[in-house]
Amino acid sequence: MIDNNIVPKEKNYPSEIFRWLLLVFVSLAMFGNYYVYDSISPLADLLSKQLSFSDADIGLLNAIYSFPNIIMVLVGGIIIDRLGTKISTFIFAFLCMAGAIITVSSSSLTIMAIGRLVFGLGAESLIVAVTTVIGRWFKGKQLSFAFGLNLTIARLGSFAALNSPTWAKGLYTDWHLPLLISVAAGVISVVAVIIYWLMESYAEKNFILAEVPKQDEFIIKELFSFSKSFWFVVLLCVTFYSAIFPFQTFAVKFFMETHNVTREFGGFLSSLLTLSAMVLTPLFGLLSDYIGKRSLLMMIGSVILIPVYLLMTYTNISLFIPMALMGLSFSLVPAVMWPTVTLLVPANKLGTAYGLMTMIQNIGLFAFNYVIGMVNDATNGYAAGMWIFSSLGFFGLFFAYLLKLSAANDSSNLDKGIIG
Numbered sequence: 001m002i003d004n005n006i007v008p009k010e011k012n013y014p015s016e017i018f019r020w021l022l023l024v025f026v027s028l029a030m031f032g033n034y035y036v037y038d039s040i041s042p043l044a045d046l047l048s049k050q051l052s053f054s055d056a057d058i059g060l061l062n063a064i065y066s067f068p069n070i071i072m073v074l075v076g077g078i079i080i081d082r083l084g085t086k087i088s089t090f091i092f093a094f095l096c097m098a099g100a101i102i103t104v105s106s107s108s109l110t111i112m113a114i115g116r117l118v119f120g121l122g123a124e125s126l127i128v129a130v131t132t133v134i135g136r137w138f139k140g141k142q143l144s145f146a147f148g149l150n151l152t153i154a155r156l157g158s159f160a161a162l163n164s165p166t167w168a169k170g171l172y173t174d175w176h177l178p179l180l181i182s183v184a185a186g187v188i189s190v191v192a193v194i195i196y197w198l199m200e201s202y203a204e205k206n207f208i209l210a211e212v213p214k215q216d217e218f219i220i221k222e223l224f225s226f227s228k229s230f231w232f233v234v235l236l237c238v239t240f241y242s243a244i245f246p247f248q249t250f251a252v253k254f255f256m257e258t259h260n261v262t263r264e265f266g267g268f269l270s271s272l273l274t275l276s277a278m279v280l281t282p283l284f285g286l287l288s289d290y291i292g293k294r295s296l297l298m299m300i301g302s303v304i305l306i307p308v309y310l311l312m313t314y315t316n317i318s319l320f321i322p323m324a325l326m327g328l329s330f331s332l333v334p335a336v337m338w339p340t341v342t343l344l345v346p347a348n349k350l351g352t353a354y355g356l357m358t359m360i361q362n363i364g365l366f367a368f369n370y371v372i373g374m375v376n377d378a379t380n381g382y383a384a385g386m387w388i389f390s391s392l393g394f395f396g397l398f399f400a401y402l403l404k405l406s407a408a409n410d411s412s413n414l415d416k417g418i419i420g
Helices: 016-037 041-051 055-066 069-083 085-104 109-137 141-162 176-206 220-225 228-259 263-291 294-305 308-314 320-344 347-379 383-407
Strands: none
Touching (some): 016 109, 041 055, 041 176, 041 228, 041 263, 055 109, 055 347, 069 109, 085 109, 085 176, 109 141, 141 263, 228 294, 228 308, 228 347, 228 383, 294 383, 308 320, 308 383
């Protein structure tokens, strides 16, 4: 017998605690992702000594991560839209964990490279999926803070990996032991995503939720409609990141072999880039919003980068100075560069624009990680590679200058800020 007087329970909005707790778990998934990526750099010398890997081999392990992301930036959003955030985040986190497991399972370069390839398949798409989750759960004034907190927790994964020679010093006697920590980081990612899945499933039944944001589509024909200013930003993006991340691949090994520092100190020096970005990037973002002058700020960031590598190669100056300068550049340029795209591209084409930037960025990272390793091997040293990095800084300055000239002739308001 049905009681017609029963009134369905009225749904409420999720509590603040529930939403922020959910953010912590999806951010922990990113923490594991970032840890696995940066787990290779502190190991470079052990891979060289114990497995007889060349620098080209070591570069390949990070280069091959970027290879699938040349394509995944085009299809990752479609997968998220088709399968939903719960299933897609689980799939991508599982690929990250599986990649870490495959990497540590064999001393064969081929098997390890396959592991890094599988990891790359999931890692960048996991970032897109988590961004989509945050866009659903946070709106308005809380959105920027939620993204900032997410990125801070994620970057702590990089900071932890680069400093693992200090807090896990006893494991750095054999190449595979530190990589077991990266497997644990992958497990943390998967567990965190499962908890998020359970929380969102509960919320969908009991709370009023916003619609899941749709991913912007990558539309090939729109590539020909972008302005010269946008293309200069793309070229700055690929040259700038190609001077930063491939350097980090070999940084700890370089510090140890060239400056006779310990692995612990080398890892700490490399992690200063992450630490500075966590602190300074939001501040530089506010600065550019306030004063404008975005092309000039990107020129300054590129200029700062040019002498850094040569200081480390040809002088005995304290390594804190060039790494502090690199950290300043690494915080300034991205803080200004990525938001600049919204001033150069119509809102309905942002998906294509950001997808294109990310795709070309990954082409650069794939190429330069491997090329720098080959150059190090061919010259039996680091100087030639450091000149390449320095040259990339110069090209970044060149493209930022061309952007400044181009922006002066269009209506993008690129260099205008709150104070004019």
